[in-house]
Amino acid sequence: MSNQNETTVFIDPFADWAFKRLFASEESKPILIGLLNHIFKGKKCITNIEYGKTDYPGEHAEEGGAVFDITCTDADGTKFIIEIQRGWQENFIERGLFYISRAISDQAPKGNRKGWAYDIKEVYLIAFLEDFRLPGTPKSEYIQNICLANRKTGEIFYDKMSLIFIEMLNFVKKPEELDTDLDRWLYALKHLTEFEDRPDYLSGKEFDQLFNLAEYANLTREEREMYNASMKYKWDNQNVRDYAAKKGREEGLEQGLQEGLQQGLQEGLQQGLQQGERKKAVEMARKMLLAKEPLEKITEYSGLSIEEIKAL
Numbered sequence: 604m605s606n607q608n609e610t611t612v613f614i615d616p617f618a619d620w621a622f623k624r625l626f627a628s629e630e631s632k633p634i635l636i637g638l639l640n641h642i643f644k645g646k647k648c649i650t651n652i653e654y655g656k657t658d659y660p661g662e663h664a665e666e667g668g669a670v671f672d673i674t675c676t677d678a679d680g681t682k683f684i685i686e687i688q689r690g691w692q693e694n695f696i697e698r699g700l701f702y703i704s705r706a707i708s709d710q711a712p713k714g715n716r717k718g719w720a721y722d723i724k725e726v727y728l729i730a731f732l733e734d735f736r737l738p739g740t741p742k743s744e745y746i747q748n749i750c751l752a753n754r755k756t757g758e759i760f761y762d763k764m765s766l767i768f769i770e771m772l773n774f775v776k777k778p779e780e781l782d783t784d785l786d787r788w789l790y791a792l793k794h795l796t797e798f799e800d801r802p803d804y805l806s807g808k809e810f811d812q813l814f815n816l817a818e819y820a821n822l823t824r825e826e827r828e829m830y831n832a833s834m835k836y837k838w839d840n841q842n843v844r845d846y847a848a849k850k851g852r853e854e855g856l857e858q859g860l861q862e863g864l865q866q867g868l869q870e871g872l873q874q875g876l877q878q879g880e881r882k883k884a885v886e887m888a889r890k891m892l893l894a895k896e897p898l899e900k901i902t903e904y905s906g907l908s909i910e911e912i913k914a915l
Contacts, residue, residue: 710724745789
């Protein structure tokens with residue numbers, strides 16, 4: 604992540620305004636089409652897309668709605684929801700499922716549904732996770748493609764709906780390790796603000812368009828103001844998350860110290876009591892020895908072993 608006060612040659616693609624500039628405008632359609640084709644690796648061949656609404660209100664006033672970063676539909680009617688997520692949120696997985704459910708339920712004709720027969724088009728949620736990982740996923744994997752499957756056999760039950768999580772923290776490839784076009788795309792997005800010039804290994808029409816749209820110098824004054832406002836919002840959110848994490852660590856450390864101190868006091872008290880009890884037992888044993896009491900009786904009354912009594 605670039606310094607907050609640093610002016611970069613290229614804009615940060617994970618700022619809200621920049622993300623939409625690079626992927627949600629008419630001139631950026633070829634960029635998004637290329638990226639989607641690389642993600643689906645031949646499963647789908649997308650030649651054209653139409654951007655859709657990003658606001659999906661509930662059917663009733665009191666019912667929750669959903670607002671997406673980008674939605675689009677290809678020529679076959681397949682819906683794509685593209686999101687950027689910067690930090691873990693409570694019920695994050697459920698949120699993704701809710702988003703997909705909204706896009707599915709919105710396909711139903713309103714009013715008379717006779718003849719529709721639940722002809723549901725494919726729906727995919729693609730989420731770029733910038734600063735966090737999904738719980739339990741290996742660090743060696745940077746793409747999680749999740750669909751409905753048989754829990755016992757692992758066989759796919761329904762593959763026309765899935766959640767695709769791209770974990771940018773797990774993408775650690777170097778330029779010489781970029782094996783696929785998708786690798787090159789992810790590398791470009793992750794390191795865009797670090798480039799002073801466009802690297803030779805990121806060539807092609809898609810990257811021509813990407814770097815042209817991403818160059819800060821190509822923004823109008825109004826666009827720069829919107830981008831800078833978007834970056835400020837991103838930095839503010841990052842500062843909130845950093846402060847919460849720091850506060851949590853400090854509170855955890857303080858609690859740990861208090862618990863450790865309490866445990867130490869308890870252990871010290873217990874040890875002191877044990878030492879006191881032993882001292883009393885030794886004094887009793889010595890008095891009984893002076894009185895020439897039998898060893899068995901001294902052991903019974905003092906709790907010391909015969910060996911310990913003989914050593915006195």
